[in-house]
Amino acid sequence: MNSVKSLKYPVKTPFWASWIWTEACWRIETQQPVLYLTFDDGPHPEITPWVLEQLNQLHAKATFFCIGKNIQRYPEIFQRIIHEGHAVGNHTWNHAHAFQISKNAYLQEVDDTELLVKSGLFRPPYGKLTWGLYQSLRKSHQIVMWDVLCGDFDQQITGEICVKRVLKHARPGSIIVFHDSPKAWTRLQVALPKVINHFKQQGYDFFSLK
Numbered sequence: 001m002n003s004v005k006s007l008k009y010p011v012k013t014p015f016w017a018s019w020i021w022t023e024a025c026w027r028i029e030t031q032q033p034v035l036y037l038t039f040d041d042g043p044h045p046e047i048t049p050w051v052l053e054q055l056n057q058l059h060a061k062a063t064f065f066c067i068g069k070n071i072q073r074y075p076e077i078f079q080r081i082i083h084e085g086h087a088v089g090n091h092t093w094n095h096a097h098a099f100q101i102s103k104n105a106y107l108q109e110v111d112d113t114e115l116l117v118k119s120g121l122f123r124p125p126y127g128k129l130t131w132g133l134y135q136s137l138r139k140s141h142q143i144v145m146w147d148v149l150c151g152d153f154d155q156q157i158t159g160e161i162c163v164k165r166v167l168k169h170a171r172p173g174s175i176i177v178f179h180d181s182p183k184a185w186t187r188l189q190v191a192l193p194k195v196i197n198h199f200k201q202q203g204y205d206f207f208s209l210k
């Protein structure tokens, strides 16, 4: 498959990205065999419990960047994430696009979500922030980006390709993005157990970001 030419997003974050948003976190600096799984866009009533089951069985901890309106809708699932020892972060109230709503409206979404999340971790939807939003948010939050994007949201690829991407690009301290959302479900089911099992066999641990 001609995945390089057709790719509309970088699987591996380009090296220069962290020079622009210097206070955002792209990877944890370590030589230890540790990886940081992150799950965006939940909680979801079926997919998030399935993810929690996998993490529990494989003794892995992770970080969930939740959407405020989904927390409001599924508070018991949100509580279960915390109860099982994972970290949570803010992903805006309604998956806001930084280039499509006003700065004030965006910050309001973050504030409303923070009342429920209360963690100080923030990940911008689509990985996009304006310079003004970055300057505001870096004061109130640890902005968490990523090192490896497996593309589980991409309907053009299979779960096996997601696995290959993570195996190729993950290194000690990598922050890896998955989605506990319907658009990723087909690929997530295939990719998540394989990724965790592979790296566990290599001696890696999976930690949450907080």
Ligand SMILES: [Zn+2]
Binding pocket: 040, 041, 091, 095, 125, 126
């Ligand atoms: Zn998202």
